[in-house]
Amino acid sequence: MLTLVGEDRPGIVAKVTQALYQAGCSLGEASMIRLGGSFTIMMMVSGPQTPEGLTQVLAPAVDELGLRLHIDPVTGGLHRHLVPNVQVRVTGADRAGIVAEVTGALAAAGFNILELESDVAGDPQRPVYIMSIQGYSEQTVEALQQAVAGLGAEGITVDVSAVETLIG
Amino acid sequence: MAVLDILTLPDERLRQVSQSVTRFDAELRAFVADLEETRLAGPAAVGIAAPQVGRFERIVIVDVSGKKGVANHGHLVLVNPEITHWEGFEVGREGCLSVPDFTGNVIRATRIRLAARDPHGAELQFEMEGFEARAVQHEMDHLDGLLFVDRVVSRRTDLFQRKVYQKGGPTR
Numbered sequence: 001m002l003t004l005v006g007e008d009r010p011g012i013v014a015k016v017t018q019a020l021y022q023a024g025c026s027l028g029e030a031s032m033i034r035l036g037g038s039f040t041i042m043m044m045v046s047g048p049q050t051p052e053g054l055t056q057v058l059a060p061a062v063d064e065l066g067l068r069l070h071i072d073p074v075t076g077g078l079h080r081h082l083v084p085n086v087q088v089r090v091t092g093a094d095r096a097g098i099v100a101e102v103t104g105a106l107a108a109a110g111f112n113i114l115e116l117e118s119d120v121a122g123d124p125q126r127p128v129y130i131m132s133i134q135g136y137s138e139q140t141v142e143a144l145q146q147a148v149a150g151l152g153a154e155g156i157t158v159d160v161s162a163v164e165t166l167i168g
Numbered sequence: 169m170a171v172l173d174i175l176t177l178p179d180e181r182l183r184q185v186s187q188s189v190t191r192f193d194a195e196l197r198a199f200v201a202d203l204e205e206t207r208l209a210g211p212a213a214v215g216i217a218a219p220q221v222g223r224f225e226r227i228v229i230v231d232v233s234g235k236k237g238v239a240n241h242g243h244l245v246l247v248n249p250e251i252t253h254w255e256g257f258e259v260g261r262e263g264c265l266s267v268p269d270f271t272g273n274v275i276r277a278t279r280i281r282l283a284a285r286d287p288h289g290a291e292l293q294f295e296m297e298g299f300e301a302r303a304v305q306h307e308m309d310h311l312d313g314l315l316f317v318d319r320v321v322s323r324r325t326d327l328f329q330r331k332v333y334q335k336g337g338p339t340r
């Protein structure tokens with residue numbers, strides 16, 4: 001798995017993927033997104049190179065764009081999908097601890113987070129924290145609602161709903 | 169009766185636009201029976217469209233009655249379906265028998281009105297919403313050579329849905 005982070009500028013994805021393509025690599029699951037002023041890439045890659053070889057392949061792009069590169073050898077394959085069956089949406093006053101409170105309650109209820117996205121909305125004086133979590137749980141939606149029920153009192157709204165994946 | 173082979177990506181035939189059905193005969197009904205058997209043989213599909221088995225005619229089957237708490241019209245065979253009205257939109261997760269091992273979020277109309285024919289040629293009209301309306305829209309896309317992967321939206325799109333502000337209670 002490759003992790004690349006750098007100041008956001010046009011052409012990062014193109015230069016990085018072009019270098020990987022020319023080196024004969026295959027791309028798998030990836031998350032590429034701007035966070036703050038940085039552009040972040042996390043990407044599953046397979047290819048003939050050792051981690052050192054991959055570092056050399058990417059060196060021109062990394063140097064030119066001022067990226068930081070990290071490589072983790074993993075054995076998971078290019079993709080290994082788990083389908084989420086529960087969605088949790090959280091809104092509340094922007095403050096530290098909101099993520100820890102909600103995810104702590106969910107973890108205690110055996111909820112496995114597959115993805116978590118969060119953002120801050122509202123005006124700068126009264127920011128609102130918005131978080132969307134998708135995950136997998138053997139428990140019912142009702143049981144998870146119970147698990148997070150106590151958190152509403154602390155000024156945040158937590159909505160738990162089933163994710164019904166339509167297959168057709 | 170037979171379980172038919174399902175075309176999967178990247179088979180180009182999935183991109184073909186299907187023709188309207190003109191003959192409502194016993195052969196059509198035998199095909200519908202095979203299509204249903206094929207749907208039931210797969211992994212919990214709530215719908216299937218004729219072009220997914222290589223027959224490029226405007227025929228779909230939808231049945232969401234097996235999903236708990238979902239409004240539905242039972243088992244539907246829709247021939248030459250047309251959406252005559254739609255309103256609202258909603259993001260939901262979809263997968264497809266023709267796209268193994270992948271699911272993604274897709275925007276669909278929340279409520280639709282639908283005109284179609286049954287396998288004997290009789291006219292049908294439905295008003296439907298939510299999961300059933302989503303299933304019909306997914307299957308009808310197949311008739312026009314479209315797959316849900318053509319409509320997948322960023323996972324972030326979900327983040328700012330109005331539902332965020334609804335408190336508690338069962339949804340969907």
Ligand SMILES: [Zn+2]
Nearest residue numbers: 168264265266
């Ligand atoms: Zn499909």
